Amino acid sequence: MLFPAVVSRVIEWLVYQLFVNSCFPVARKIRNYSFHLLKNPSFKSTTHQHQQQPSSTSYQSLSKHLNKIMDRHFNTMVCDFNGTLLRSQSFFPFFMLVAFEGGSLIRSFLLLLSYPFIYFLDYDFQLRVMIFITFCGLKVKNMACVERTVLPKFYLEEVNYHVYQALTRANYKAVFTRVPRVMVEGFLKEYLKVDQVFGTELNVIGNYYSGLLSHEGLLVKYRSIKEYFSDARPDFCIGNSTFVDHFFMQFCKEAYVVDLQEDDKICKNEEVTSSKIMPRDKYPKPLIFHDGRLAFLPTPSATLCMFMWLPLGILLAIFRVVVGVYLPFKLSNLLGQLSGIRLRIKGTSLNLNPSNGHKGVLYVCTHRTLLDPVILGVCLKKPLTAVTYSLSKTSEIIAPIKTVRLTRDRKIDGETMERLLSEGDLVVCPEGTTCREPYLLRFSSLFAELADDIVPVALETKVTMFYGTTASGLKCLDPIFFLMNPSPIYYLDVLGKVPKEMTCAGGKSCFEVANNLQRQLANALDFECTSLTRKDKYLMLAGNEGKVGP
Secondary structure (H helix, E strand, O other), rough: OOOHHHHHHHHHHHHHHHHHHHHHHHHHHHHHHHHHHHOOOOOOOOOOOOOOOOOOOOOOEEEOHHHHHHHHHEEEEEEEOOOEEOOOEEEHHHHHHHHHHHHOOOHHHHHHHHHHHHHHHHHHHHHHHHHHHHHHEEEEHHHHHHHHHHHHHHHHHHHHHHHHHOOOEEEEEEEEEEEEEHHHHHHHHHOOOOOOEEEEEEEEEEEEEEEEOOOOOOOHHHHHHHHHOOOOOOOOEEEEEEEHHHHHHHHHHHEEOOOHHHHHHHHHHHOOOOOOOHHHHHHOOOOOOOOOOEEEEEEEHHHHHHHHHHHHHHHHHHHHHHHHOOOOHHHHHHHHHOOEEEEEEEEEEOOOOOOOOOOOOOEEOOOOOOHHHHHHHHHOOOEEEEOOOOOOOOHHHHHOOOOEEEEOOOOHHHHHHHHHHOOOOOOOOOOOOOOOOEEEOOOOOOHHHHOOOOEEEEEEEOOOOOOOOOOOOOOHHHHHHHOOOOOOEEEEEEOOOOOOOOOOOOOOOOHHHHHHHHHHHHHHOOEEEEOOOHHHHHHOOOOEEEOOOO
């Protein structure tokens, strides 16, 4: 009887919050807005600012005074997160990321359905509803995984570069936000080196979130900053011009606001199109690995488009798989491109004859998705054999080319590749795993010891909706998700056969050959070389070494 009682109490609380704390204030605001609009057509409602709060002109614009700020140093600094440290005013896309990546398709669909109803409600109630739908029944470990592997990529793309520059001038940095602390703390501390993060605390029952707030409720920023700093007022504060928190900002010695309209004016006057967007080379920590399926920021409109596309996308992916598996290369290439797959091919000669009649050509590729060898085979218009370190049974079944698993035993794998080369051309991806960002992982040197004819092939992909790779999800769905994209693009550049003097036959060590090829392919793609390996990726994203069972 405990579960029905808990459900009854939750429904009772939601009804009370909806009708007493939300609908009545909203109706009163609509009535006041309509009255003033009839009296004065130029009247604009300010639903997020209290009458006793001053306008944003009471504070200095951060963009106008940024150069002056960069010449100074501050002991302590505080700021808000969404709308301030993030350029995004709404936090809905990040709740959607948690609901989709950490929860399920049903949970994310429910969150989307709630958006039209909560849009006109009080901001506090919006947060409560989004928190309840996103976190009710969500595993704590799933949230921790999303926070570590999914959210940082989207946060970095949304960071306000002006605010980040100001943040670097402070010795001690604290962020106060009303969104759940578990959604932002890891990113703020690991990437932006924030010292202390204060946010709304969530109620946890065992290993699951209940969807309710802790007894403190939503964070009250002014009360939290006053309790934490006591009589020692922070030197510097940054707020938002749209959601000005007067009591929060007046506690600081010096306050600035992020005015998005003013930023746009400055950008136009200085002929700078996106000065507040943080450039990739300015990231405080390189973003090399990240996980999750969504390749776009799931705003309400973008998420709606995704759900409308899903049924057609699934059918399209099935069609593309059937075409690739059961039809000849020429016909499958034609039908694949008619279905929206785009191939961009360049290079010297795609078809090469081996100089040694006893061995085939070894194609050394960068690794972007599981379809890399398939795409190369389609472009070459001939069957190839691909070796993989681990591959799901489903991917092996639907693969239109021959795939052979390696054992990670150098001697056994060397003998296997030697045998396969004697039978024909072979494709290998020395990185051992995929990487989404413009980086190349360390190349395994095993291939360099075996082949006389080595052809490096630079591969890159572009997707708009779903990533075709995962570390912590179901790898058997990787090709399906990639093929569900409306118009995925594959770039393929054949760089030409490696000269004999640059191979082991020419006196080079296998490590020198592997490193030279890594640099050559990185230059062709304008990527960066790293010394990271497959093990590093999976330990970071999934907490394992990335082994797929038989």
